[in-house]
Amino acid sequence: MASVKISNLQKRYGNIEVLHELDLDVADGRFIVLLGPSGCGKSTLLRMIAGLESVTSGDILFDGKRMNDVHAKDRNIAMVFQNYALYAHMSVRKNMAFSMRLNKTDKKTIDEKVNWASSILGLDEYLDRLPKELSGGQRQRVAMGRAIVRDPEVFLFDEPLSNLDAKLRVQMRTEIKDLHQRLNTTTVYVTHDQIEAMTMADEVVIMRDGYIEQSGTPMEIYDHPNNLFVAQFIGSPSMNILECEVAGQGASSVAVCKGVTLPLPLERSFSTGSKIHYGIRPEHLQISKKSAMHDSAGDQSSLSATVRVVEPTGPEIHVYASLAGQDICAITRERLELQPGEEILLRPDISHVHLFDGETSNAL
Amino acid sequence: MNSSRLKTILRYLVSIIIIGIFVFPIAWFALTSVKPISAVFNKDRVVVFDFEPTFDNYRVTILGGKKSDNNANSSLGMGTSGEGAYDGRGSILSSLIIAVSSTFLATSLSLLAAYALSRLSFRGSQGYMHWVLSQRFLPPIAIIVPLVFIFRDLGLRDTHLGIIIAHTLINIPIALLLLKSFFDDVPVEVDQAAMIDGATRFQCFYLVVLPMIKGGVAATAVLCFIFSWTEFLLSLFLTNSIRTVPVKITTFVTSTGSEWGYISALGTAAIIPGFIFILLVQNHLVRGLTMGAIKD
Numbered sequence: 058m059a060s061v062k063i064s065n066l067q068k069r070y071g072n073i074e075v076l077h078e079l080d081l082d083v084a085d086g087r088f089i090v091l092l093g094p095s096g097c098g099k100s101t102l103l104r105m106i107a108g109l110e111s112v113t114s115g116d117i118l119f120d121g122k123r124m125n126d127v128h129a130k131d132r133n134i135a136m137v138f139q140n141y142a143l144y145a146h147m148s149v150r151k152n153m154a155f156s157m158r159l160n161k162t163d164k165k166t167i168d169e170k171v172n173w174a175s176s177i178l179g180l181d182e183y184l185d186r187l188p189k190e191l192s193g194g195q196r197q198r199v200a201m202g203r204a205i206v207r208d209p210e211v212f213l214f215d216e217p218l219s220n221l222d223a224k225l226r227v228q229m230r231t232e233i234k235d236l237h238q239r240l241n242t243t244t245v246y247v248t249h250d251q252i253e254a255m256t257m258a259d260e261v262v263i264m265r266d267g268y269i270e271q272s273g274t275p276m277e278i279y280d281h282p283n284n285l286f287v288a289q290f291i292g293s294p295s296m297n298i299l300e301c302e303v304a305g306q307g308a309s310s311v312a313v314c315k316g317v318t319l320p321l322p323l324e325r326s327f328s329t330g331s332k333i334h335y336g337i338r339p340e341h342l343q344i345s346k347k348s349a350m351h352d353s354a355g356d357q358s359s360l361s362a363t364v365r366v367v368e369p370t371g372p373e374i375h376v377y378a379s380l381a382g383q384d385i386c387a388i389t390r391e392r393l394e395l396q397p398g399e400e401i402l403l404r405p406d407i408s409h410v411h412l413f414d415g416e417t418s419n420a421l
Numbered sequence: 422m423n424s425s426r427l428k429t430i431l432r433y434l435v436s437i438i439i440i441g442i443f444v445f446p447i448a449w450f451a452l453t454s455v456k457p458i459s460a461v462f463n464k465d466r467v468v469v470f471d472f473e474p475t476f477d478n479y480r481v482t483i484l485g486g487k488k489s490d491n492n493a494n495s496s497l498g499m500g501t502s503g504e505g506a507y508d509g510r511g512s513i514l515s516s517l518i519i520a521v522s523s524t525f526l527a528t529s530l531s532l533l534a535a536y537a538l539s540r541l542s543f544r545g546s547q548g549y550m551h552w553v554l555s556q557r558f559l560p561p562i563a564i565i566v567p568l569v570f571i572f573r574d575l576g577l578r579d580t581h582l583g584i585i586i587a588h589t590l591i592n593i594p595i596a597l598l599l600l601k602s603f604f605d606d607v608p609v610e611v612d613q614a615a616m617i618d619g620a621t622r623f624q625c626f627y628l629v630v631l632p633m634i635k636g637g638v639a640a641t642a643v644l645c646f647i648f649s650w651t652e653f654l655l656s657l658f659l660t661n662s663i664r665t666v667p668v669k670i671t672t673f674v675t676s677t678g679s680e681w682g683y684i685s686a687l688g689t690a691a692i693i694p695g696f697i698f699i700l701l702v703q704n705h706l707v708r709g710l711t712m713g714a715i716k717d
Contacts, residue, residue, distance in 0.1 A: 109613050130619045142610035146632040155628075156618035203618070 058242050059120040059210040060085045061106065066115035068101055068267075075101055076267045078115065083260075085120075088237050088244045089272075092254040093264035094290070100215055102264070103247045107213050108132050119210055135204030136213040139220060141196045143188040143203075149175075150184040153202045174202040177236070194225045201233070205240065212237075214246040218253060230256055251291050255279065263287050285418035288336050288411055294375060294386045296411065297342070299335040303327040315381040320358050320407050325421075332415025341409040342387035344376055347400040359402040367395050378403070447692070454478050454685035461681050478686035482509040507680065509687040512669035517694060518581050519656075519665060520649040523588035527596045527645045528638060530589070535600035536626050540612060550601070557594045561654050569658050579661045587659060588649040595648075596641050603637030604630065639702040650695050666691045 061083040068076040076098045083089050091099040104110040106117055108129030117124045124132055144152050150171055151158075157167045175181050178198040188196055197217060204212060214233070218226045234257050237244055248254055254261045255275040262272040263286075271283040282288035282296075289295045301312035301319060310327050312319040312335045319335055321327065347361065362378035362385060369375075376387045376395060380403070387403055395401065412421040452469075453461055460472035480486040485508040538546060568587065569578065577583030607630050615629045616622070631638070653667040660668065670687055673680040 107613075107617060109616075129613070129616045130621070132617075134617060136614065136617050138610040138614060140608055140610055142608060142614040144611065144615070144629050144633070146635075155615070155620075159619040159624065200614075203614070207618070 058085050061211055061243060061245065062116075062118040062121070063102075063106075064116045064118070066102070066105065066117065067113045068098070068105060068110065069113045074267065076105075079267075079269055081262060081269065081272070083243055083245060085243055086241045087259045088234075088246065088257060089260045089262060090246045090248060090254040090258035091262050091264060092248060092251060092290075093270075094249060096266075097264040098267040099247045099249075099264050103213055103215055103245060106211070106245060107134055107136050133207070133210045134213055135207045135209035135211075136215065137197075137200045137204050137217045139216040141188070141200045141220075143196060143199055145188050148185050148187055149180060149191070149199050149202075152188070152199055153206050155203065156207050170206045171202075174206045177205070177239070178202050178232075193221050194229060197221060197229060198232075201236070205236070209242060212242050212244040212246075214244065216248055217246075218248070218250070226253075233257065252293060255291070261291075263290060281420070282411065283420055285334055285336070285413045288413065288420075292338055294339050294388070296336045296338050297385045298413075299337075299380075299383055299385070300415070301333050301335045303329055303331045303333060305329065315383070317360055317381040319360070320405065320410075321412075322407055322410060325412075333421065334413040334415060334418065336411035336413060337405045338409065338411075339375065339386040339388040341406040342385070343404040343406065344387050344389045344391070344393060344395075345402045345404070346393065346395075347402050358407075359404045362401055362403050364395050364397050364399045364401055366397065376401070450685050451689045453681060454689045456682070458682055478682040479690065481507045482683050482687040483513075483690050485510050507673065507683050509666065509669055509690070512664045512666045512687075513690070513694070515581065515663050516650060516665045516667075516691070519584045519588060520646050520694075522581075522585045523592060523649045524642050524645040526585065526589040527592035528600075528642045531593055531596035531600050531641070532631070532638065533626075534593075535597050535604055536630065538597070539601050539604035540609065550598075553594050553597055557591075561591065565654065565658050568655070572659055578659055579663055581663060583659050584656055584663070584665070587655045588645075588652060591652075591655070592645040592648055596645055599641045599644070600634070600637060603634040603641075606637075607633050643699055643702055646698050647695055650691070 061081075063079055063081040066076060066079045066081075067074065079102065081089075091102060093099045101110060105112055106124075108124070108127060112125045119132070144155060147155065153171045153174055154167045157170065162170075171184070172181075175184055178201060180195065180198055180202060183191060183195060183199075188199065191199065197220075200217070217233070218229050221229060230253060233246075237257075246253075246257065258275055260272060261275050261278050263270045263278065265286055271278055271287045273281075278287060279291055282291065285298065289298060299312075299314040299317075299319065301314040303310055303321070304313045304318075305311055306329055307326065308323055310321055310329070312321055312333060314335065327333070345359070360380055362380040364376060364378050365384070366377040367374060368377070373388050373390050374393065374395075376389065376393075378385050378387065378401060385403070413419060414421055455474040455476065455478070456468065456472050457475050457477075460468040477486075481488050488507060538550060572578040572583050572587075575583075577586065611629060611633070612625045615625045620628065651667060652665070653671075656665040656668045657671075664672070666687065670684055670691075673684045673687070
């Protein structure tokens with residue numbers, strides 16, 4: 058096991074700079090997830106750590122040792138690929154034993170390790186099968202088995218679950234996390250699926266356009282996004298963002314969005330007229346049916362919206378509504394009978410409002 | 422009779438007709454090889470099966486037997502040549518040596534080049550591929566004169582090695598193109614996985630990727646073999662004494678007549694090695710060996 062340190066790492070393809078002087082520290086035994094949309098450079102970064110891409114400038118260090126010029130085969134890493142990349146002509150046993158055969162490990166040790174890995178991964182009865190005789194999930198397990206038998210310093214996963222169906226993905230997610238807890242090997246995991254990132258990571262690193270936007274524990278990132286991009290990227294359904302202007306002053310200041318007045322946290326002060334992005338997560342909008350009482354009383358902190366779509370997921374109901382012409386999503390655990398076109402009231406939980414600068418999009 | 426059954430019958434009927442069209446010339450050719458000359462040339466009717474089969478043509482061309490007089494070629498005005506002129510054994514051996522060697526050379530050289538072209542990116546790799554392919558744009562007749570002189574000066578004319586080199590050169594572009602496409606089918610992640618597992622680039626090629634495309638290699642080898650086995654023009658110009666089967670057969674057409682019996686016997690016999698070669702590799706002639714390596 059090793060710690061991984063990335064410092065001032067840069068990657069260029071000709072004139073195009075795809076990674077911009079990145080810094081990242083992965084402590085020994087940690088599970089970190091590189092998360093970002095397609096083309097953000099997360100896979101490139103992983104491949105540079107693996108030694109499959111050259112480094113333009115900067116350093117990659119394993120336990121303080123510079124790895125830039127060390128060949129992939131000498132880095133003692135193991136990598137699991139999105140498309141499994143199994144050796145199709147070899148049985149499961151040979152796939153797993155391949156690296157040890159290259160190292161000229163003795164047969165007894167090879168057998169022990171393969172049996173150990175196969176028992177961990179539940180592949181005992183498939184050892185003599187060819188990859189084509191296995192299901193997607195089993196193939197992915199073989200790929201993981203091939204990685205763990207090597208006792209690597211660092212595990213690298215490049216979107217390993219993207220090709221699996223939804224149910225299997227959830228199952229494999231747990232298996233990978235379980236495996237990490239057992240082996241405690243430093244792991245760098247790339248995904249574009251924020252649920253995977255949230256559920257598996259010790260630390261999530263969010264990337265965009267070759268920059269690291271934010272890193273932290275999943276809950277830190279969820280609760281305190283640094284900027285609008287992170288706020289919207291993490292969370293499903295994503296955070297509601299309303300473009301507003303601050304009206305009033307001091308304790309009486311409110312955010313106004315197309316005529317709708319939204320409450321602002323009392324402890325903060327804002328300059329009148331400044332533009333802000335008002336963010337609120339769907340679960341922090343309390344839904345209630347619009348009754349005659351509400352109508353007449355005109356509850357100050359509730360917003361009137363029109364239901365567009367209702368999506369029951371089982372544990373909760375996602376309600377997509379229209380608020381002053383903007384789409385807004387709210388989640389409730391109550392069994393509300395809502396119909397499209399129905400008027401509802403949404404009450405934002407003021408303590409969970411996220412505010413971002415209208416120009417820089419950074420958190421206020 | 423329901424329509425699906427009718428369709429099946431029609432499908433079979435059409436298949437039989439199409440197969441018949443393709444097989445008939447070969448069958449007729451093979452049949453001719455066992456006909457006595459009187460059945461080959463019958464002025465009154467077409468002799469199909471009602472003849473006394475004779476293996477005399479094979480005895481002369483394949484076993485090196487003496488040409489018998491009861492063939493009565495002379496009475497039909499057929500040409501006669503010297504002793505052993507119809508012995509095809511040497512030609513078959515030469516053809517085998519040349520075809521097997523050039524197939525081996527073209528396939529193995531192309532394998533290495535194709536792997537490099539598929540996996541490594543270098544300046545002008547795309548243009549290089551086109552350039553290689555352009556070597557096949559010229560028909561062999563266009564290069565035959567300089568080739569004859571070059572081979573003569575190098576002492577390669579009328580040698581097995583000379584023809585092997587010529588056939589290898591002609592086969593390389595096609596073999597390269599084919600093999601590159603097979604390598605391209607194997608995802609590059611497989612190589613990368615092997616390298617991370619500790620393999621060198623050559624071990625990646627030899628232990629991992631090559632076994633995954635052996636079907637493609639077999640297909641390429643078959644194409645190279647068939648080309649070399651049937652190639653006529655280069656063999657004709659580059660040899661005098663070494664005669665490959667196609668060239669040898671043309672010597673049975675003389676100024677005084679064509680030895681149809683011998684032509685068909687040697688021709689039929691010449692089908693066999695290619696047939697055996699294809700039988701040997703046909704198990705590998707299946708795609709899908711890469712199945713299971715990646716998500717399908």
